[in-house]
Amino acid sequence: MTSETLFNLILTTGQTNTAILMIGSEGSRNDPTVKPDPYQDFDITYFVSDADFPTFEQFDRSHFGDIMIQQILPEKNRWCWLMQFMDSNRLDLKIQPVSSVPDYLADDTLNTILLDKTGSYRNLPATSDQTHWVQRPTQTDFDNSITEFFWVSTYVLKGILRGELLYANFFFETIVREELYRLLTWRVGVDTDFSLSVGKAHKRLPDYFEGLERLYDLSDLTRTSQALSTALTMVDDLLPSLSHDLQLTYDKTAVDRTTDYIFRQL
Template sequence: MRTSNEMIELVLNYAKNDERVRAVGLNGSRTNPNAPKDMFQDFDIVYLVTDMNSFVEDQHWIDVFGERIIMQTPENMSMFAPELGGRFSYLMLFTDGNRIDLTLVPIEEKDKYCKEDKLTVILMDKDNCLPELQPPTDVDYWAKRPSAEFFSDCCNEFWWVSTYVAKGLWRREILYAHEHLNNILRPMLLKMLEWKVGIENSNSVSIGKCGKYLEKYLSEKCWHELLSTYASGSYEDIWRALIAMINLFRSTSKIVADRLGYEYSREEDERVTTYLEHVRQLSPNATEIY
């Protein structure tokens, strides 16, 4: 496996020898002083270039970075709507295990690019045309204090969508129930846990993408409670996971509300919880909910 220095040298050597590349930036976890370092870290590279079309039309130039296991070019894919505007990205996994996420950015967007992310480091600036950047920091990703309205909306969304899970379970629509449990309820729970972690750490830490650093900040008890919210493939276990998720959301929300001086709607909680338990006990042959 090529070393980090070898990969960076490869990236810079190509840029040095191609007149269309005017500057090189590095973003992501490799510039984050608080991110754990390991062999799976991507190289999030940006080439600020002239003549974008010439790069995109003939993609053989990327072969210089090594033999690939697989590559994805999201801006060329019918399945996903382009998200980068006039930019273009190559996500490349190589046979030695290294990965480069390389984004082409028109040189005209240089000032915009330099302001987008405080985890940006400039590796090369051929024309000395880029602004001077501060040392990289992940401050933009720190858990932030929610407004009272945002807190209330999070609670409302959690309780509202929990009824969809119950409906799916009664109907024996397991994929529907899983979808709402994991893709709508869970983000609300993780958001609430993020706020709790922020409060306990002066809003100066990040829980990472998908909450990947949460274990570091939660008590052992809370961590195991979170793990218990993941269900297996049975209807009964989804009910169990839903109840576990409700208990953790409730206890976490009350802590957040208390610490921030916000109101937690106990009435909403109690009414929905009663409804969920009622649906759970409904006969499979029931023709009326009440």
């Protein structure tokens, strides 16, 4: 079925099932900064009465499409099924008790109510990605990120020097590159007055910084060394102005000594 047909089916199911009191919608389809494309999920929550909630563990989902694969995530106060259908549609469907609606709306500015049989949530504000905007770091946040970046960079170096490609790449990918991206995200935050999101998995960072692709060729020790060198150079160039603009401090002596130590051995 088309995505439009699936959406209408989602609404019809909520309208005709008497136990479903509200339909919530969240995610990228509610984000005005996201350009729609065929790959967007439907993120839907059916809110049911607290009394009916326990019975929805066995909610029939088969009419939404031919399920190719699904992941079931039962958690406290909700049931959740992540479904990929053979027709390319994807539906992340959650069931929550209606008593959780206030917390649901307060949790994320992308969350909204599509259908409300109770009449309690009319004239809701327009959705926005404000909940996901870059947050200004504290001094502790800044210290921790810089320390983690340089501390774990020495692990990457150790893996390179030992000839242990998987060890070096693991720490580069999971920590060093992530801390670099945290610092770059704060740079974007400063430059935009902390009024936007860089997206899930930092996907919008290439709009603001060139050369990030050089951080992804880790196919041998030489290329991992080059990626580490690129990351160190980017942080070395970034920290003075970022520290100044955030009005936060960092241990420049430790940064310079660690950077020099690693470069001398690469």
